[in-house]
Amino acid sequence: MLVYHLPGTFETREAHLDLLWQAGATGLEERTGVIRAYFDEETELAADIRDGEWRREADQDWLAEFKANLRPVQAGRVTIVPPWLRAEVLAEQTALVIEPGMAFGTGHHATTRMAVEALSDLDLTAQTVLDVGTGSGVLAIAAALLGAPYALGVDIDPITIPIAQENAELNGVPTGRAVFLEGTLGDDLPGDVVPDGVYDVLVANLYAELHDLLAGEYVSHLRPGGPLVLTGILTSKLPLVLEALDREGFTAVQVREDGEWALVTARA
Template sequence: MLIYRVPGSLDDSLDLLWEAGATGLEERGGFVRAYFEKRAELPADLGGEWLEEEDQDWQAAFKRDLKAVVAGRITIAPPWLAHEVADGQLPLIIEPGMAFGTGHHATTRMATEALSDLDLRGQTVLDVGTGSGVLAMAAARLGARLAYGIDLDPLTIPVARENAEQNGLYPPQLRFSEGTLSLSGAELCRPEGEDLAGYGVVVANLYAELHALLAPSYRAHLLPGGHLILTGILAGRLDLVTEALKVGQVSDLQVRLSEDGEWALVTGRAL
């Protein structure tokens, strides 16, 4: 097996490796391992090295190494580890490889923990950029009356719905639609048939620049006393988000910050 190993993570821009013919990428120990059928011409400034290793059953190794994720009162696990969800924990079973996130990234875990810290019984929750639907599903598991996930990418919506069905979560409690927020929040984003004045919780796992742009819309979607949960933020870009939350109608939010390695979580409560 031919491997090109380069320092970094899967969050780095790695299009060059795919374009050079990589058949797969894996992050391990601070390196990205790119698998090739034959050597390719790669720029020296990438700082990588070629390795040859014996072929392995990577699917078996992946299953062996993958662990359930405990995030507050929620445990996110693949189907073959469903039996390991501890008594008293609320399970979310996600099939890895269904795309758009399985809950194992630090940002998803932090957001799920933040949701778990709230009393969501009877609440309405908006999940912006829902992807695989993990955060909306977590809100439903935690007792939300309505958890509504939206995403710009139409490919995510069938995946999210399939994940929800496999977890026994269905409309009207849990719904998914293609969509996004306007930058101003002038029009409330809500599922068809719901007459809402706003949401008790808005959660978004996006990135700092987009959070900064959407800050007014987040606030416009929050009911008085509502909670805002933002993640997907690199710690080095946290100032972009905190500054945006100090401007105009957003400035009434009581904001708290936390970090986990290179990732940050912003939570706020509307006055």
């Protein structure tokens, strides 16, 4: 990899960035007082940017580096791991294996971890679970591993469905116990695949505005008294969600926070 190191920052060298692009840079990056310009070959540079230095650097495999840095994530009774760390899960923990990939939900985001923790606090044996915005399938799979006989994960993004199905297989969840479908709740959103279903538990890692919009749907898809687990909520937007739950008559509302993220549990 050929990198031209130019002293300065994007701000101090703003007028010179175009000169780098014109010289054939394929990418620019700023790191601690140095602009790194990536090139395929050394080229003649304009006088204003000749105070830098050409360097050949070892190619970096970002994906390999990302994977090497992944650690197991403990969430209540569950430990979420990539496939190659399965052996690190303690015997008393339930291993939830997720292949890091294109869909959100490796367990490394606070919202996913809090949601798995909240599911782990429930007794899910004999409980059906609806997971809205399933992504990697992590929450529906967690529910199945924690004893739920049926978990349905829906997502508006079709790319997530085969990914979630593969993750369920990785965990040995029998087909039919964790089911994934393209869809959502509500008439005004596309792909309404679960219009009539009523579930014992509903979990959704979305965002505050969508929870506000879907709060009425949550009521109609939950059995009376059934637990609701909502996350993806920035703490600054908690009031919006709390007002929506109050409006729809949810009770036993509780909030957990982790940094800027919040999780809300309630009963229908």
